Amino acid sequence: MAGMTVAPRRWAARLAAAAGLLVTVVALLIAPATPASAHAVLESTSPAASSIVPSGPSEVVLTFSESVRKVPDKVRIIAPDGSRADRGEPSFDGKVVRIPVDPGGARGTYLVSFRVISADSHPVSGAFTYSVGAPSTPPVDSGSDSRANPVVSNAVKVARFLGYAGLVLLVGPALVLAALWPRRLSRRGPTRLAWTGLGLVALATLADLWLQVPYTAGGGLFDVTGEGFGTVFGSAFGAAHLVRLGLLAASVFLLRPLLARPAGRADAIILAVLGAAALLTWPLAGHPAASPAPAVSVVVDAVHLGSMAVWLGGLLMLAVFLLRQADERELGAILPIWSRWAALAVSALLLAGTVQALIEVATPQALFNTTYGRLLLAKIGLFALVIAVAAYSRQLVRSRVAEQRPAPVRRAVWVELAVTVVVLGLSATLVQTTPARTAVAEPSGGVEAGQFSTTLSNSLFTMQIELSPAERGNNSVHLYAYSKDNLPLPVKEWKATAALPSAGIEAIEVPLLPLTDSHAYGDVSLPAAGDWQLKITARTTDIDQATVTATVPIR
Known part of the structure; x- marks a missing residue:
């Protein structure tokens, strides 16, 4: 009777997961197509910045390096007397923005301020002046502030970090419970950790959607509107996050039995497919989707993120549970397998990180002369330290010291965890930083x-x-x-x-x-x-x- 009860539950879980996956596919199909590009930079303007023209133009043209999208009421032209000189809504055609202007305006200096969204979902803002007839004291745009709100910018980084941390807390327990957990040990602690991780990922995803509204518009933490949410939900960024929420909801039905007992092969495969699809939503909402080689960048970034979650999540399970609760015989079986998994994850991290660096940095000059490049160097240095500690841990495993004396391995694992938490923080900052390949290409004005x-x-x-x-x-x-x-x-x-x-x-x-x-x-x-x-x-x-x-x- 028990077998007949469990089977329908498994089929119901699989059906629910399949339905969630179907919703995800539909969302991907209806998501707006976004051309591949990077942080957009302003390449040229007409009239030219700081130039003097004999008569007023009928339009001001901004040409960016890549396609950009509109932020409501954030492209403005201020006349010498401080009034609005733009007439009607600006038109967006790929990388060209045209702003209609009254050609019969007063002589003097005009201020053009703008805030637009680049293809990687980051805002691009700036301002310049031009003069009609003769220059005058530049006006001030008191009705629009194109600067990023520091509270919102920092909150975005915190949300990114919480999302990464939640992914680690979710993947580590799920993987170890599915393949390495001794049957005699209680699964309660790892299960709570996994549900905490899933909750953090969901919370961070919702926070990302909320914060994207003031982040793109330049407002405060609670400066959100229905129009702003509509713009975010209609973008590739919003679609990727909604897809992630759908995949998380679908995975709950299969995650519950896996955490409670060893999962069947079919359930594990479906859950792995859902997890891989969820991993793709991170690069699809950031720099990789807007790189010169988006298909390669998205896959490589997903591999990088998944390898990080496997490695760090497994380390956490070792440090908190297995090295404390498993006996010598169990550690003798578990540690060699984990050592091979860790070596594979580290190899994938190194390969994916190298490809990422080649795409996002592109030149040695960009590596040393940009904020992105210097953050990447710091991340590489910390990663090298972690590799050294991991090599020491694997040597202990090979010498079978850990089976009799797990304390040295436990200390090494905690060092790995501490350093990789800092690496996660750097990663959360990197995804909000202009890629080095774009930073070195910005105009020199x-x-x-x-x-x-x-x-x-x-x-x-x-x-x-x-x-x-x-x-x-x-x-x-x-x-x-x-x-x-x-x-x-x-x-x-x-x-x-x-x-x-x-x-x-x-x-x-x-x-x-x-x-x-x-x-x-x-x-x-x-x-x-x-x-x-x-x-x-x-x-x-x-x-x-x-x-x-x-x-x-x-x-």
Whole structure:
């Protein structure tokens, strides 16, 4: 009678899991298609940043490196008097954003601020100015703040960490209970750990969905709207997280009997398929789905995440339960098997991590000169330490010391756990950091490594401006003039001034020395930090001259 009762339960669990998997497939089919790309960066604008145009444009065009999506009311143009100059909604066509503008607006400086969503679900924000007729004091956009809320940004990282931690707590007990757990030992402790892990993954997934609304819009922790949720749920990020929740719900029906007793082969296979599908939702909602090789990156990242969960989850089970409760005979059977599993997981981690690094970093320069690259180096260093400790543990297992004296192995396992928790924290930060391949490709119109560099154009010439070290005190200025054909353009007369209107500092003349016909050099002392207005006038003939203005951030 008992056998007849268990069989229908198993079939019901399998049917429920299959239904959950079907819902997941349908969700994937109706999820919006997203082109492969990375953190988008602003490549060019029309009018050009800091340029002066003779008459007002009918539209402002932003061109990004990759396709971007809209954040409601976060693309704005502010007129010199502080009013809104944009007219109607901006249009998004792949990587090009067009903002309609009233061409009959006032003369002076206009501020363009934007916040959009790149294909990897991260917000991209910024601002620039252009002037109509002549520059004026730049306006301030008091109605929109494109900066990320620090509480939300940190909460996103915490949610990512909790999701990883929950995955470890879920996978470790499930795997050990299914294959390595001695029958005589109680399964209560590992079962509670597994359910805690599943709860953490579900909680982190819901938190991700909630936080994505203010994270993309730039608001506070509770600045959420129905429109914001609609935008998130309609994105690839939202679809991946909803799919994960569906897979978690489906797996509950098969996880319950597995945790209570050894599972049948069919149940274990179905649960493994659900778990593998759930693992794919992490890379599908982040950088890998937007890499230059998305199919490879998604699979590699899922392998990386799964190997981490197996290794760290197994270590946790060893440290907390098996090394304390199993006897010598049981450890003699368990530890060699676990050692082989750990070696396989570590090998997969190394291989997947190498492929990830090659795709996301791309160049040695990006590895050492970007935040992403330096975080990755720190992660590699800690991982090497863990590998050394793991090698020591496996040596103890091979020498059979652990069967008689498990204390040395237990200490080594706790060291592995402690270091890998830090690695998990770095991983949670890495997924929120601009990939190195994108960071090194960002335009140079800003302060980087102690130098400001930008290129401005008008109807007469193109001007390349370099100022270093872009800090308070003495600074060197190099100016290069080019024709529309990108050839050196002779300049008869150079003039340059620097002003800081926000601090009441009027224009300071910059003495310039022509080094060649198209290259001038000067020194200027900038006494305060802030956004300085550097104005350069170049006269190319007796009657032809033009002026460009650059906003230079001084630290």
